Every structure is written in C-alpha cells, then in structure tokens.
Amino acid sequence: MPDIQELLAAHPFVxxxxxxxxRRVGACARGLxxxxxxxxxxxxxxxxxxxxxxxxxxxxxxxxxxxxxARVVQTVGKGExxxxxxxxxxxxxxxxxxxxxPTEVVAIDGRALRECAxxxxxxxxxxxxxxxxxxxxxxxxxxxxxxxLYVDRP
Numbered sequence: 001m002p003d004i005q006e007l008l009a010a011h012p013f014v015x016x017x018x019x020x021x022x023r024r025v026g027a028c029a030r031g032l033x034x035x036x037x038x039x040x041x042x043x044x045x046x047x048x049x050x051x052x053x054x055x056x057x058x059x060x061x062x063x064x065x066x067x068x069x070a071r072v073v074q075t076v077g078k079g080e081x082x083x084x085x086x087x088x089x090x091x092x093x094x095x096x097x098x099x100x101x102p103t104e105v106v107a108i109d110g111r112a113l114r115e116c117a118x119x120x121x122x123x124x125x126x127x128x129x130x131x132x133x134x135x136x137x138x139x140x141x142x143x144x145x146x147x148x149l150y151v152d153r154p
Contacts, residue, residue, distance in 0.1 A: 004029045007106055011053045012079045013130055021123045028112035035059075035099035041082070048085035048093045050110050054078055057103025061138070062096040074141035075100065084131050084138075086110025095138075 005026045008014060014022045030050065035041055041052070041059065052059075058077045062070045073095060076082055085093050087110065117124035 004032060004106060007032070007055055008053065011055070011106070013053050013081055014126075017123065017126050021120065021126065024116045024120065024123060025108065025113065028109050028116060030107040030109050033105050033107045035103045035105070037099055037101055039099045041097040041099060042093045043096050044093050046093050048083065048091045048110065051081055051083040051086055051108050051113070052105035053108065054080050054082060055104040055106060057105075058100040059103055060098050060100050061141075062098060063142075064096065070096065074138060081130065081134055083110075084134050087114060087127075087131055 002010075005023070008026050008029065009022055014025060017025070032055075033052070035057070042048070044063070054077055056078050058075055059082055060072045061074045061076065061082075063073050064070055082097055082105065083093075085091060091110070113127065117127045
C-alpha cells in the first residue's frame with residue numbers, strides 16, 4: 001500500500017509544486033480516511049478544519065432546501081478536492097458532503113496548510129489557485145441547480 005507522500009505526489013492538487021512544497025503539504029496530512037456509501041463527511045454549519053484529496057470514490061456535495069430535501073449540487077471524485085471552507089473565516093462548511101461510493105481520501109489539516117501557505121508564498125499561490133478553480137466549479141454547479149429549481153414547468 002502506498003504511503004501518504006506517494007498518494008499525495010500523484011494527486012493533481014500538487015501538480016507543478018516543487019518537491020519540498022509537496023513534502024510541506026504532506027506534513028499537513030492527517031492520514032488516509034475511508035468513507036462508506038451514504039456516510040456523511042460533513043454538514044453545513046459544522047467546523048471546517050480540513051480538506052480532502054480524493055484518491056478514489058465519488059462524493060455528493062449537497063444543499064438542503066425546504067420542501068425539497070437534499071439536492072446534489074455537484075459530485076466530485078478521483079483526483080479532485082473536497083472542501084474549501086477551511087481556508088476562509090469563519091471556517092464553517094457551506095454545504096453537506098456525503099460519500100456515494102466507497103471512498104478513500106487523504107485528509108489535510110486546514111490550519112496547518114494555511115500556515116504553510118502563509119510562510120511559503122509560492123505554495124500559497126498554488127493552494128489559492130486550486131481553490132479558486134474549485135470555487136468557480138462549485139459556483140457553476142450551483143447556478144445550474146438554481147436554473148433547474150426555478151425553471152417554469154408545464
């Protein structure tokens with residue numbers, strides 16, 4: 001079984017980083033975590049203290065709406081990042097996340113990664129650029145969900 005550093009080095013999140021930066025991100029890792037289908041990973045409003053680099057599996061990002069229950073905003077899978085709320089105050093999740101399939105992730109401590117990014121501005125640039133792409137994708141997915149929710153139905 002590969003170790004955390006090997007899994008991390010193969011993940012797109014660290015693509016383009018210097019080996020020393022990958023090691024710094026690896027030092028922020030809190031281990032390999034698995035989730036079973038339908039297991040809740042986090043809920044909106046909870047403390048956002050980490051992000052997850054998905055090694056394999058599929059995760060639904062959901063929002064609850066009155067009268068409609070949970071709506072899947074987006075699904076993420078292998079090679080993607082789950083979670084960005086750990087980077088921005090007040091460090092609270094804005095969505096729910098639930099495993100759809102057996103899922104394995106590398107959990108990264110959010111506070112530790114923020115500190116590393118602040119100390120190494122080049123690393124900080126990589127982290128922020130990846131989070132910007134993540135946020136843009138989440139915004140687009142949410143926009144599509146809103147269009148679907150409010151479209152006139154015959």
